Amino acid sequence: MKLWQGRFQKGTSSITEDFNSSIAVDQRMYREDILGSMAHARMLGECGIIPGEDSVLIINGLQSILEDADKGLLEFTVEAEDIHMNVETLLIERIGEAGKRLHTGRSRNDQVALDFRMYMKKGTREVEDMVLDLLRVILDLAKEHKDTIMAGYTHLQKAQPVTLGHHLMAYFQMFSRDLTRFIDSEKRMDHMPLGSGALAGTTYPIDRYMVAAELGFGKITENSMDGVSDRDFALEFLGASSILMMHLSRFCEEIIIWNSNEFGYVEMDDAFSTGSSIMPQKKNPDIAELVRGKTGRVYGDLVALLTIMKGLPLAYNKDMQEDKETTFDALDTVKACLAAFTPMLSTATFNKDRMMEKLRGGFLNATDAADYLVMQGVPFRSAHEVIGRMVNYCIINGKALDDLSQDELTSFSDKFGNDILEFIKMENCLQRRKTYGGPSSAAMDTAIDNARNFIESI
Ligand code: ARG
Numbered sequence: 001m002k003l004w005q006g007r008f009q010k011g012t013s014s015i016t017e018d019f020n021s022s023i024a025v026d027q028r029m030y031r032e033d034i035l036g037s038m039a040h041a042r043m044l045g046e047c048g049i050i051p052g053e054d055s056v057l058i059i060n061g062l063q064s065i066l067e068d069a070d071k072g073l074l075e076f077t078v079e080a081e082d083i084h085m086n087v088e089t090l091l092i093e094r095i096g097e098a099g100k101r102l103h104t105g106r107s108r109n110d111q112v113a114l115d116f117r118m119y120m121k122k123g124t125r126e127v128e129d130m131v132l133d134l135l136r137v138i139l140d141l142a143k144e145h146k147d148t149i150m151a152g153y154t155h156l157q158k159a160q161p162v163t164l165g166h167h168l169m170a171y172f173q174m175f176s177r178d179l180t181r182f183i184d185s186e187k188r189m190d191h192m193p194l195g196s197g198a199l200a201g202t203t204y205p206i207d208r209y210m211v212a213a214e215l216g217f218g219k220i221t222e223n224s225m226d227g228v229s230d231r232d233f234a235l236e237f238l239g240a241s242s243i244l245m246m247h248l249s250r251f252c253e254e255i256i257i258w259n260s261n262e263f264g265y266v267e268m269d270d271a272f273s274t275g276s277s278i279m280p281q282k283k284n285p286d287i288a289e290l291v292r293g294k295t296g297r298v299y300g301d302l303v304a305l306l307t308i309m310k311g312l313p314l315a316y317n318k319d320m321q322e323d324k325e326t327t328f329d330a331l332d333t334v335k336a337c338l339a340a341f342t343p344m345l346s347t348a349t350f351n352k353d354r355m356m357e358k359l360r361g362g363f364l365n366a367t368d369a370a371d372y373l374v375m376q377g378v379p380f381r382s383a384h385e386v387i388g389r390m391v392n393y394c395i396i397n398g399k400a401l402d403d404l405s406q407d408e409l410t411s412f413s414d415k416f417g418n419d420i421l422e423f424i425k426m427e428n429c430l431q432r433r434k435t436y437g438g439p440s441s442a443a444m445d446t447a448i449d450n451a452r453n454f455i456e457s458i
Pocket of ligand 1: 022026082108109112316318320321322
């Protein structure tokens with residue numbers, strides 16, 4: 001017998017049952033569902049809406065269901081459709097008539113909105129903790145490689161010298177913004193929807209604040225129709241997750257490039273790499289590639305839910321049952337990616353010598369050579385032109401700027417003094433970049449301090 005059987009003259013087709021059921025997806029919310037029902041039952045008793053002794057029976061019955069669920073003793077059924085009706089059915093089986101009072105003043109529409117919010121509050125915090133772990137790993141690596149000079153790139157062409165530490169700290173910034181996006185989204189998740197009923201609230205004198213307090217919500221929802229229809233909180237989670245995955249994916253892309261034989265900047269630990277079934281020499285950066293790949297999947301989850309929601313009239317529509325499959329998929333995927341990525345990064349070996357070697361070729365100090373002329377009074381645009389011609393000369397003659405003789409240098413500009421070669425040494429090019437946010441040791445000290453303070457402020 002369905003909990004809603006009364007109005008029907010015959011049973012449900014098994015096709016309908018299978019198609020309609022969400023238990024496979026929503027059973028993971030059993031704890032939230034049960035805790036929500038306990039708070040609701042306690043409130044119904046306190047407000048005199050149901051007899052006090054029934055309220056106690058319901059709470060104890062729910063407690064025993066929770067304990068059994070934790071032990072894996074329960075079998076939820078497709079016939080009972082979803083986690084809400086599975087729990088309610090079990091409760092009635094266990095405690096009889098009193099159990100039939102639980103759903104007073106409540107609808108599955110506000111119930112599912114409650115459970116989903118509670119589950120995603122917890123999930124969001126788990127993701128936040130994992131991003132925080134990643135930030136700590138990046139900061140440690142950045143400190144270690146504060147003075148590891150490497151080529152910085154634009155268009156994947158050598159551009160100007162930076163340090164590995166500075167490059168890593170760029171990712172620190174991205175992931176710290178991701179973290180604050182998740183933290184910020186919690187504020188809007190923190191509104192308790194129970195009391196919205198099916199859509200139009202309830203006629204019973206319920207106490208929504210009491211339920212909110214018991215369940216750890218800071219606020220209650222303001223409008224009963226919005227309370228059951230809003231899935232912004234899941235979309236915000238998916239949006240923040242998509243941006244986080246985009247950042248992870250860019251990082252992975254760089255790791256994959258740096259790990260190639262051509263670059264050789266980094267090597268993954270054996271424990272976080274995989275081999276080839278045919279090519280004995282291969283050691284592949286599969287984790288990085290999979291994270292990059294799974295990014296597409298999380299974007300898909302976001303687009304799926306946006307699309308599910310875009311045409312829905314108020315208030316609840318069954319389409320919304322699809323919200324959990326997409327959101328949970330993103331939650332699981334983001335957690336799995338962070339769980340693999342962070343230890344992969346922390347155990348990777350960066351090859352400083354190789355990075356140093358690769359500083360040659362690519363004229364990373366060409367901007368500094370132009371800056372030298374600017375210091376001698378040459379307008380920047382003219383200096384740019386002079387150095388451009390020098391670079392061209394070097395390419396034709398297979399030289400670097402540093403290889404040019406004083407005669408060669410002065411043939412391009414009589415402004416070059418004998419301090420120019422010292423001026424354009426990579427180390428000096430780097431240390432002059434003292435701008436706030438730049439790669440010099442001094443600027444990096446500030447960045448590292450700020451990063452430490454950020455982590456401590458969370
Ligand atoms: N399983 C449903 C969901 O996830 C619960 C709400 C069902 N409400 C309803 N009126 N059919 O959305």
